[in-house]
Amino acid sequence: MILDAETLEHGASLEADLCIIGAGAAGISLALQFLNGPARVILVEAGQRIPDAASQALYAGEVADPALHSPPDTYRQRQFGGSTTLWGGRCMPLDPIDFRARSWMPNSGWPIGPETLAPWYPPANKLCEAGEYDYDARTAMPGGMKPMIAGFTPADFSAEGIERFSLPTNFGARYGHRLEASPHVKVLMGTSCTGIECSADGTTVQTLRLRTLSGRDATIAATRVVLATGGLEVPRLLLAARGPGHENGLGNAHDLVGRYYMCHIAGTSGRLRLNLPRGAVQHGYEVAWDGTYIRRRLSLTPEAQERLGVGNAVMRLHFPRIPDPSHGSSVLSGLYLMRWLLPYEYRKRLAGTEGEGVGPTLRHLRNMVSDPFSAMDFAWTMLRKRKLSARKFPSIIVRPPGNVFSLDFHGEQEPNPDSRVTLANSQDALGMPRLRVDWRWAAGDLRTAEATYGLLATELAKWGKGSLDFDPKEIAHDMLRDGAYGGHHIGTARMSASPTTGVVDADCRVHGMHNLWVASAAVFPTSSQANPTLTIVALALRMAAQLKRDMGQPSQATKPEAVVQG
Incomplete structure (x- = not known):
């Protein structure tokens, strides 16, 4: 009662x-x-x-x-x-x-x-209500999930772990x-x-x-x-x-x-360039048999954590930072310009000085005008799959131009x-x-982020079909930009x-x-x-x-x- x-x-x-x-x-x-x-x-x-x-x-x-x-x-x-x-x-x-x-x-x-x-x-x-209890990409879908980055099998990372999403x-x-x-x-x-x-x-x-x-x-x-x-x-x-x-x-x-x-040390940073066909990179969600949204992420292996002396961490492929209009995306610019309509918890993540001022605002407007149909299609998709759906589309997924991604980092705090x-x-x-x-925060928290980015950059260089550019000072700024x-x-x-x-x-x-x-x-x-x-x-x-x-x-x-x- x-x-x-x-x-x-x-x-x-x-x-x-x-x-x-x-x-x-x-x-x-x-x-x-x-x-x-x-x-x-x-x-x-x-x-x-x-x-x-x-x-x-x-x-x-x-x-x-x-x-x-x-x-x-x-x-x-x-x-x-x-x-x-x-x-x-x-x-x-x-x-x-x-x-x-x-x-x-x-x-x-x-x-x-x-x-x-x-x-x-x-x-x-x-x-x-997160679907079947299966957090392995090899078995979560019939025949396995699509690879995150086709052909990339780094020794110090696993892409077999997944995250599932509640309705919420x-x-x-x-x-x-x-x-x-x-x-x-x-x-x-x-x-x-x-x-x-x-x-x-x-x-x-x-x-x-x-x-x-x-x-x-x-x-x-x-x-x-x-x-x-x-x-x-x-x-x-x-x-x-x-x-x-x-x-x-x-x-x-x-x-x-x-x-x-x-809390967690988290942020979006770096510039990941992949020299692969568009279809060889899966950065969004797949849908399980019961409608549950699932997604791969790169996980730092336990062996790498111990060798480097760092905490547990994962990374996800992400679009460029929204406030920076240089991304050229009408969808991202539209989100930034309309950020005040979003709840505090989401609006806070769109803060950024690189989007402020008359010049950046005009560039955001030019992005929207240059490709209005993508922005309209995105708005309709989010309305249909998020606002009007019982099982909501988990987050914003925007394909960045030219296979150039940033990396969304989520790591353990000491x-x-x-x-x-x-x-x-x-x-x-x-x-x-x-x-x-x-x-x-502690110095070890930032060390976990910097070491993870550095290790991935090394793995990509060995592979030869991609590269990761990052600045340690930028990593520290991006991880602490929103604080806890x-x-x-x-x-x-x-x-x-x-x-x-x-x-x-x-x-x-x-x-x-x-x-x-x-x-x-x-x-x-x-x-x-x-x-x-x-x-x-x-x-x-x-x-x-x-x-x-x-x-x-x-x-x-x-x-x-x-x-x-x-």
């Missing part, structure tokens, strides 16, 4: 066997596994079914360096469905090397291995009806968790305090509590929960909550304890301290075998707490090259099975309830 918290009596006291704070990808995936009871589950969501400005304002906060990080109320949504209401849908599992403690990657290593998550990735893939699925809209129909799961909308109160010894959560924007209060006494509020809000709740036994916040005895904040989020001195409308974000990458908020409550090195244990239970868990990318010890959503859902499904065992309920590792119910 789904209830508006405003319908509760002021001061209402509720009880639950399990309370989940946050109805995004993790919280909804977790709650779906308890639809048939017998456990009493309460899922608390601060927002509503549709965007609400007053609720979203509760995410506002401070940023140490605005040039490096977007305001905290962007790239995440305080709404039923959480950030799945605005994500791009890109899915892929972590790589085996991501779980390893690597001597060349500071503070790396997970207390679990890839085999631990292996049973949970296929059902997570299904919940994300809004978990609130897609699965809300299942939650609404369940007598065992109660969803409380429009109320925020403003306090976590513990036992005298500080080891057991006893009461959760809730408050609506109108000032209506309620409490929940829950046997088990899961924080599923995302990589920024998790540390905010933990740090704000101060009391006997946890004077510095829950799970923060070693000052680790909020530290090791990672876990850095000085990159962190803390509580600000200001408060939100509910009296909760706001966040202060101090995201930092989008909505990937990772590592702020990291998983570890010991409380001296992390916040939660291998089961995502807060160290030193009997009944408090975290379901979020906050628990990732390293960021990998991969977008985090698929792994967030897989961890949530694993957690649901563990909680069921703890409650004495049966659990099927490969058949979560939300999947077998259709």
